[in-house]
Amino acid sequence: MNKREIAQTITASRKSDPGTEGIAFAPINIALCKYWGKRDELINLPVTSSLSISLRPLGTKTTVRIAKGVDRLVLNDREMPQECQTSQRVTEYLDLFRPDPHTAFHIESVTNVPIAAGLASSASGFAALALALDKLFGWELDSLSLSILARLGSGSASRSVFDGFVEWHAGEDPNGMDCYAERLPCEWPEFRVALVEISSEQKRVSSRTAMARTVRTSKLYQGWPARACADLEELKAGITERDIVRVGSVAESNALAMHATMLDSRPAVLYWKPETIKAIEKIWAIREAGSTLYFTMDAGPNIKLLFDERDSTLVEDEFAPRSIITPFFA
DSSP, X not given: OOHHHHHHHHHTTSOOOOOSOEEEEEEEEEEEEOOOOEEETTTTEESSOEEEEEEEEEEEEEEEEEESSSOEEEETTEEOOTTSHHHHHHHHHHTTTOSSTTOEEEEEEEESSOTTSSSOHHHHHHHHHHHHHHHXXXXXXXXXXXXXXXXXXXXXXXXXXXXXXXXXOOOSOTTOTTOOEEEOSOOOTTEEEEEEOSOOSOOSSOHHHHHHHHHHHOSGGGGHHHHHHHHHXXXXXXXHHTOHHHHHHHHHHHHHHHHHHHHTSSSOOOOOOHHHHHHHHHHHHXXXXXXXXXXXXXXXXXXXXXXXXXXXXXXXXXXOOSEXXXXXXX
């Protein structure tokens, strides 16, 4: 099945009586075991399963309305040109749900994270859009179905449908109907994530391009699937035990392994900036001094610190992070 057929299969049995508008929020998510590589690029099926932590209140709030004429996308109070890549991706996604060729959509999105800077803005954006469409059309879909619909826009958006720790199952079905995310039944009130923003500039190489290039040209990538599978199981065990050392060390190593495959691709992809390396060396020095501070990175230069609440003051003093997130808030 193609994307439209998948979307129609999921929504076919649901009512489709558009209301005035649909409004939804979805958080960004940071992968602890990375999604890196697709077994099917057309419908965003990953090579391996992955695991993330959602970082509400950081994310995207989206409002969708039925309109006349052409699609309009307003992002952070700025109307996006129809020819820009962001508008084109959104229009292609809306085509999956358009009742007829004459239906247009007016979308207003507000995000509180930098766009295309390795902070999962597209994941929260497409997840919020899928959730808003569900409310607009009154489908009342279950969360697993919504995860699949979000995945059609951006792979990691499948995880942003949920809060907390989230596992995205790679699945085996060629049609991707068993490829969805779900929340792990784990609470960890002391777990903290801090965003250390190195750069908010848009990346010169998109995550999509970097991923495809890595899979196609990196010899190191051959060992990635087995590595990711082992890391995923280790992370789930560490989360169950609330073991920050186990979780942090695996997540950090997994991120560095992913970036190693990018460096091994041809041409190489390097997202790090000098400040990124300085931050990593500082984290390692702090850990050598006895603190349980770890990091992860997505496809970008920014650092995400992983730590226990007892180290919050240390993190604030040493890194002045953009924000400290308590994923399991009351």
